[in-house]
Amino acid sequence: MVVNKQSSYSTLPSFNNAKSRTTLHCFNQVWILPCFLTFLIAIASTYTLLFPNIHKILHLTPTVPPHCNVFDGQWVEDNSSTYPIYNSTDCPFAERGFSCLENGRKDTAYINWRWKPKQCDIPRFEAGKALEMLRGKRVVIVGDSLSRTQWESWVCMLMEGVENKESVYEINGSNITKTIRHLGVRFRDHNISVDFYRSVFLMKKDYKVPAGAPNNVRMTVRLDEVDDIRDQWVDSDVLVFNTGGWWTENRLFNEMRCFFQIGDSLVMGMSVIDGYKMALNTWADWAEANINPNRTAVFFRTIESTHWRGPNQCDVSREPLKETNGREKSEKSDIIIEVLRKRMKRVPVRVMHLTAMGSYRSDAHVGNWGDNPGMQDCGHWCLPGLPDIWNQIIFTYFLPTISSFNSHHN
The missing domain is CATH 1.10.287 (Helix Hairpins)
Structure with a gap:
């Protein structure tokens, strides 16, 4: 406000x-x-x-009514020219593993669904306006592969408004890969940086385990210490966080042989949910102490819905589901909302409650059209696709209500 x-x-x-x-x-x-x-x-x-300041008042009026919950709505088919916003084959920053059409997907209906909030409409995305709004700004997206998907979507959406495509480049000359810790794209003509930092837990990982640890402990997640690349996040104008996909008992304890650590002590009996709560509280304390609320707009995405039928098995539908079968709810999403509500006092965090939105979209997953045709994927999303809607909401609903994103027009 x-x-x-x-x-x-x-x-x-x-x-x-x-x-x-x-x-x-x-x-x-x-x-x-x-x-x-x-x-x-x-x-x-x-x-x-x-x-x-009447010109500011008029300009800062939200494009979507402030009473509207943009995350409460339904998917409606939109066969206009609105979607897709970009062609992933024309965007050099779209990872091949998420480019489903490029990987042989024949049905294209999944890219023509528009999210319609119950009480309002989300304005159409205009790349030229988005570029001007972000002129001179730095955007940072932090998290796991779903955050990397959002980062790729963000860059590709902005690319649609760039005339000289060669003026947009990855600052280190890096290829878009799954494991690289930092990727940064520079929009030279608009002085915009869009960075991705891979931090799947948001907490520090330590491969030097405490003395006396059992043989099955290969690494630890420090629940009391935010990731050691945290200082690179704060010098930003937009900061988007997400964590959750790696917080499962099987992935942590069995696959990674990763356990929790607090201080110098290994904590073997703590549940994943309790560890997740403590990590989010640690993140909240760090954010409160280090982020400048007068400059940085902070967002936190809730947990994404998946549509696995079984281990490494999924069915990608041709259109959104009619029923969510409970997928619209997530204990981790509830924890995110509760922790941020209680702990964030100085720094406002805009929660992007996307769980329900994605729960219908069994049609939008990568499925068999990733970079490994022999492996099904009902955890990630095709590009273009669902992550574009997340960014569209930020571009057209949240950022226009924040004064620092209108300073170029005052």
């Missing part, structure tokens, strides 16, 4: 009295035109005093 301090009528008595005397005097004279001009000047002066 943007608050503009305005002068009240009660603070301007002498000015109001003067205006009244001038008006009465003028109507007793022959010189109607000069007096009428004086009257107009008085009105304009009052308007200026009372509403010095």
